[in-house]
Amino acid sequence: MATDTTRRQPTLDEVAARAGVSRSAASRVLNKAPHVSRATRDAVERAIKELGYLPNRTARALATRQTGIVALAISHDDPELFADPFFGQVIVGVSSALEETDLHLLLCLASSGRGRSRLTNLLNTRGVDGIMLMALRGDDPLTHIVRRAGLPAVYGGRPLHFTPQWYVDSDNLGGARLATEHLIGLGRTRIVTVTGELGTEVGAARYRGYREAMIMAGLTPYGMAEGDFTEASGATAMATLLDDHPDLDAVFAASDNMAAGALRVLSEAGRSVPADVAVVGFDDLGIAERTNPPLTTVHQSIQSLGKEMTRVLIELIAGRETASLILPTRLVRRDSA
Amino acid sequence: MATDTTRRQPTLDEVAARAGVSRSAASRVLNKAPHVSRATRDAVERAIKELGYLPNRTARALATRQTGIVALAISHDDPELFADPFFGQVIVGVSSALEETDLHLLLCLASSGRGRSRLTNLLNTRGVDGIMLMALRGDDPLTHIVRRAGLPAVYGGRPLHFTPQWYVDSDNLGGARLATEHLIGLGRTRIVTVTGELGTEVGAARYRGYREAMIMAGLTPYGMAEGDFTEASGATAMATLLDDHPDLDAVFAASDNMAAGALRVLSEAGRSVPADVAVVGFDDLGIAERTNPPLTTVHQSIQSLGKEMTRVLIELIAGRETASLILPTRLVRRDSA
DNA sequence: GTTAAGACTGGAAGCGCTTCCAGGTTTGGC
């Protein structure tokens, strides 16, 4: 069914023959290896041009044991959540870093068991040169699989209870502290927090940041309710908090989505933001500008996260020295606090 | 730098040796080829298990001339727009269709010239078995590149002025007609439209649907303004339309984003929705539920689009017969109309 | 008891590239 314009690509042998040199010589000029005379180089290059030769990726991969492909694996229970702009940003970052290399990006949605086993197989059959992992739960089997495969691996974010050798993460702790300190600086004292899932490192770190800031300011953490980063969970959590602490005067939500939910509940409860209650979110991924009022939030650059992960992975693959890193976050002031 | 657990994977030769058969025999059981005796099969399978053998992807690819990888290329001027949930949905759809096969997904963001040349190279070096293309402008050079590569290719949406042999598209024309007819059914007669870019097939088709519905109902298209599918452009267009046709009583926006912009402008202009002006959008990708009031819109399933594209591509690669298709759209009634 | 049609099997030739090695040519320092 495929169109038949598939004229067989010329091979290196044909190039060599046309240039009147051996295949090894041709290969050498192809790879810009040393020990090639000017004459040979010219002849081969001309032959390449005339034949429109392009090296076959697979053959080269077999000989060099390098596929030229890196995987980005996203592990999540619910594939739907992949539609979150978050992942789009990661991909944009990764792609931009890859653009200067001749590595390509293989995307693996490893949500189901099937997806995970496909990924395992991909790694064990040496289908990729390295892998980037995102959104892992603490006990994700993927961590073992990856470790066992013995492939260069970089984590985006750190799983809870396991710090991988190489990772890139946002400064969740610092960001949460920033947010809380901002609220404190506004004179608020009855500050509550809507946390993300505490079973994830992100959720836990942002909660820790809140607590640390409160305690360092001599305040006692005033109240908390756990959400799961979604808008709906933010609304539920906010409702609970209003019940338990009717006199709260500020809330730090560990995600913009949850902050949006909180904002809605607050407005329904007749509290005005920021007059009665100041609100700060976390992420700054678009939605923050569209809430009412626009959300003061902690900005993290997800594109940079993707870009840096990729950079680290490239170094790893090249066998060069590199290091994990934590990317800074910063407060973006809008109207909600 | 890579962890050293990389114990070299056993090869098929080793499996054959251990099973006491030839490599060809081993290969045959691996590929479930006929003409293998029970004894041979058992011996090989045991050896495979004992050695933990897994075939090397690259070697197999070289021998079969099949990489087991398909590309999804997204061409867009602005890589940022990739963060739109739209693409996430496509990917979820593609992944789910791929899950039952042993094909993997290579993602190419071909926005820049560099990205495009990387893609060209990937195709010409036989790096993938087939390709899916999305978001092409009418004159995108990618169409030529792909055609020349002579690889199975499936388009998601049709470029303007060029109907590819294989594509999967949403029924934009029908959807727009549905939306407009709904407005007409509500008794509105001064219906305007905010179009998407008319230089794209989607934009043009949705505009055509609006016109056809109007004319078939004996109404004259009441006014139009071109946007580019974004919220900002929708706001601008709406402002223009209000200026030109102060008495309009309904608007069909060719995307939910633009509808959201229109909604904002209408509310600022003191028009109440749907009482004064009824509004219908297009896409139904999440934002429609969050506008104020919630948006009546035309639903299209982007996940299905991705899934179907993949299905068609798989058939193409397998050399089986298949066909392009147009996916139905349907009206989702909420509060704006 | 033949014999022809199948069922198996292993050898060998690929797939298209890289890279080691040994031999042959140049260099340049003295």
Add this chain to the structure above:
DNA sequence: GCCAAACCTGGAAGCGCTTCCAGTCTTAAC
């Protein structure tokens, strides 16, 4: 003018798998 060191070169051996082919061995029909 001599010799070691450096430079070039092509042959050949891989990389790990599939597949064609020509044999050998069964089977079963007559």
